[in-house]
Amino acid sequence: MSSESLAPKASAWKGKGKAVDARYSQFVDLYPVITYRHVLSQNLGVKDPLRVVALCDSDAFYAACEMNRLGVSPDQPLVVLQWDSLIAVNYAARKFGISRMDKKNDAIKRCPHLKVVHVATYKEGEAEPGYWDDVDTNTHKVSLDYYRRESMKIAALFRELLPGCEVEKASIDEAFIDFTKPVREKLLERYPYIANVPSDAPMGADSPLPSPPVDWEVKGTVVPVHPPPPETKTDGQEEGKQTEASPSLNEEPGLFELHFEDDDATTWHDVALSIASELMMKARQEVLTRLGYSTSAGVSRNKFLAKLAASYRKPNGQSVLRNSAIPNYLIPMPFQKIRFLGGKLGKALAEAYDVSTVGDLLHISLEEIQRKFGEESIWVYELLRGIDRSEVKDKGTTLTKSMLASKNLPKPITQASEGYHWIRVLAAELALRLNDARQISPNLWPKTIVLHARKGYEAGRSKQAPFPFAKEVTVDYIANAGSKLWKELVGNTSTMKVSSVQLSFTGIDVSEAGQKTIEGFLRVKPPSKRAREEEEAAANGPGVLSRLHQVATTSSDNRTRVEEEQAEKDTSGSGLSYTCPKCQKVLRPSPSAAPGPAFQNGEDRASFVAALQLEHEDWHFAQDLMREDSAPNGGKRIVPGQTQGNKTKKRKKEATGIEKFFMKK
DNA sequence: CACCTCCAT
DNA sequence: GGATGGAGGTG
Numbered sequence: 001m002s003s004e005s006l007a008p009k010a011s012a013w014k015g016k017g018k019a020v021d022a023r024y025s026q027f028v029d030l031y032p033v034i035t036y037r038h039v040l041s042q043n044l045g046v047k048d049p050l051r052v053v054a055l056c057d058s059d060a061f062y063a064a065c066e067m068n069r070l071g072v073s074p075d076q077p078l079v080v081l082q083w084d085s086l087i088a089v090n091y092a093a094r095k096f097g098i099s100r101m102d103k104k105n106d107a108i109k110r111c112p113h114l115k116v117v118h119v120a121t122y123k124e125g126e127a128e129p130g131y132w133d134d135v136d137t138n139t140h141k142v143s144l145d146y147y148r149r150e151s152m153k154i155a156a157l158f159r160e161l162l163p164g165c166e167v168e169k170a171s172i173d174e175a176f177i178d179f180t181k182p183v184r185e186k187l188l189e190r191y192p193y194i195a196n197v198p199s200d201a202p203m204g205a206d207s208p209l210p211s212p213p214v215d216w217e218v219k220g221t222v223v224p225v226h227p228p229p230p231e232t233k234t235d236g237q238e239e240g241k242q243t244e245a246s247p248s249l250n251e252e253p254g255l256f257e258l259h260f261e262d263d264d265a266t267t268w269h270d271v272a273l274s275i276a277s278e279l280m281m282k283a284r285q286e287v288l289t290r291l292g293y294s295t296s297a298g299v300s301r302n303k304f305l306a307k308l309a310a311s312y313r314k315p316n317g318q319s320v321l322r323n324s325a326i327p328n329y330l331i332p333m334p335f336q337k338i339r340f341l342g343g344k345l346g347k348a349l350a351e352a353y354d355v356s357t358v359g360d361l362l363h364i365s366l367e368e369i370q371r372k373f374g375e376e377s378i379w380v381y382e383l384l385r386g387i388d389r390s391e392v393k394d395k396g397t398t399l400t401k402s403m404l405a406s407k408n409l410p411k412p413i414t415q416a417s418e419g420y421h422w423i424r425v426l427a428a429e430l431a432l433r434l435n436d437a438r439q440i441s442p443n444l445w446p447k448t449i450v451l452h453a454r455k456g457y458e459a460g461r462s463k464q465a466p467f468p469f470a471k472e473v474t475v476d477y478i479a480n481a482g483s484k485l486w487k488e489l490v491g492n493t494s495t496m497k498v499s500s501v502q503l504s505f506t507g508i509d510v511s512e513a514g515q516k517t518i519e520g521f522l523r524v525k526p527p528s529k530r531a532r533e534e535e536e537a538a539a540n541g542p543g544v545l546s547r548l549h550q551v552a553t554t555s556s557d558n559r560t561r562v563e564e565e566q567a568e569k570d571t572s573g574s575g576l577s578y579t580c581p582k583c584q585k586v587l588r589p590s591p592s593a594a595p596g597p598a599f600q601n602g603e604d605r606a607s608f609v610a611a612l613q614l615e616h617e618d619w620h621f622a623q624d625l626m627r628e629d630s631a632p633n634g635g636k637r638i639v640p641g642q643t644q645g646n647k648t649k650k651r652k653k654e655a656t657g658i659e660k661f662f663m664k665k
Numbered sequence: 666c667a668c669c670t671c672c673a674t
Numbered sequence: 675g676g677a678t679g680g681a682g683g684t685g
Contacts, residue, residue: 057674174674401680459669462668463668465667
């Protein structure tokens with residue numbers, strides 16, 4: 001098809017015709033021939049011409065969480081606060097012109113009956129995050145845990161409701177869903193005449209399917225193939241203002257003319273989209289009735305387009321983007337709103353060519369863009385043309401692969417002791433979250449622990465270390481590891497001005513049989529099946545939450561309580577114990593009663609005693625650090641009674657004592 | 666593996 | 675902007 005034959009007849013924009021058509025010609029493969037082989041194949045992956053992907057995201061998710069938690073009515077304007085900033089604004093509140101990044105007081109001015117909820121926080125001296133009246137960023141730490149849990153409920157419900165679909169949780173409030181497989185089944189079920197290659201088919205299985213039904217209906221809003229020009233667009237639509245992502249053209253009216261013959265004709269892919277849309281609609285309805293979350297979804301041929309389509313109508317909208325509607329949907333789109341182009345790359349593109357829309361960039365050849373932005377920018381080139389080969393990866397129920405607890409310090413800290421305080425707070429949160437996750441997946445183990453800190457205006461720096469497996473991950477265990485990293489990263493220079501601290505676990509995974517339990521790590525004994533069962537029992541026991549009074553108290557107070565707890569638990573009379581040469585404290589393993597592990601033999605017990613010793617020594621280490629830091633002439637310090645060394649910095653490299661313990665044995 | 670950069674919500 | 679999370683690059 002030449003551009004001549006496709007040129008719209010309107011003469012008003014004559015002269016632009018060629019350029020416009022050039023852009024349309026960039027969209028290829030919008031109408032692939034679909035054959036019997038295609039419908040009957042199972043594993044075509046991203047090449048599948050019948051591929052259908054949806055993106056479903058929760059509307060104003062944090063706000064919705066709070067509305068459900070508090071049982072407020074859907075039309076009650078509500079915002080969620082983090083310190084003085086709005087992090088979520090429900091749609092009722094948006095009607096008052098309130099938006100994120102308004103300040104609290106501005107929002108209340110616009111809507112006096114606004115419900116203002118501050119996000120849950122950890123508060124010094126409290127066992128768990130909660131909703132307090134007196135939030136203070138100087139003493140509290142935000143907790144997003146409630147939202148994470150609600151998010152997991154939604155994802156779990158999608159998985160339950162959509163068997164055969166791949167479900168990829170993309171963020172706390174979004175999931176991609178690949179409907180290809182169930183849609184193919186339903187397609188064959190509804191249209192059995194495409195399930196068998198006719199004997200007279202000219203090319204056998206490679207013959208095109210017969211024409212699809214013309215009477216297709218779609219649940220949801222179909223993005224128009226030919227959007228009306230802005231002038232004639234009906235305004236005041238039921239759901240309020242059009243979202244920003246909705247196409248709106250200011251120029252080049254010819255854009256909306258017919259550019260492909262029969263581009264409105266239904267294709268088998270359209271039928272596939274409508275089936276997926278139906279399934280998506282039902283699932284969203286269930287999420288709404290069962291969990292109370294309103295969502296918006298987009299359905300299209302790949303992840304990128306599904307995501308864009310989802311923004312077409314919100315809230316509580318569902319939009320279907322057909323292949324035929326892709327060009328007119330993409331061409332006017334400001335490309336910096338596209339996923340991956342919202343950052344530096346998008347900015348670079350905009351500046352390199354002094355343009356802003358997808359259509360503008362369609363003039364750039366692949367060679368040109370690769371010359372300026374590198375070989376890999378082919379994916380940008382394709383993205384602009386509606387092509388996205390990325391797959392929907394069901395990461396299983398596996399929780400996240402990392403856990404980050406972070407705190408921006410309103411007043412940069414200058415004392416190391418403050419650093420240790422915050423590390424302890426962050427460690428307490430990580431302990432809570434990891435142990436929590438272990439209730440669902442008992443053997444979770446973070447491979448490394450990472451500390452990030454930012455000094456003043458410098459870029460953040462980080463230090464990391466392996467995180468030895470421990471069945472029982474305590475606040476101290478984490479805080480001590482974090483404190484060592486702090487020492488390496490920040491030291492105790494008096495000039496420190498640390499403005500942000502982040503403590504995280506990475507490489508979280510289920511520890512497999514071959515990997516290190518504490519026994520394995522210490523080479524005493526491979527983990528037995530029995531041991532794993534016990535571990536599971538312990539993880540499911542009453543322990544996790546009840547032990548959380550370790551959270552966010554001062555270091556020494558907290559430690560005392562932990563130690564006391566362990567001492568109290570010690571009724572086993574095992575005879576195997578460790579007496580700290582420094583403080584005379586006696587460490588013994590717990591009895592078999594939950595929540596501590598039970599031991600089958602002396603070696604297990606010895607391992608655990610060793611772990612206790614390690615923890616204990618680490619505690620002394622941290623204590624010494626703090627004493628050193630708060631001492632008027634920091635740097636002087638003595639480690640009495642320790643066989644291994646008295647140099648702070650080398651502590652990590654030397655035998656930790658626990659190794660010796662086992663070597664000796 | 667250690668550390669950093671970029672992107673996103 | 676703050677609190678998270680994921681991917682990927684580089685030595």
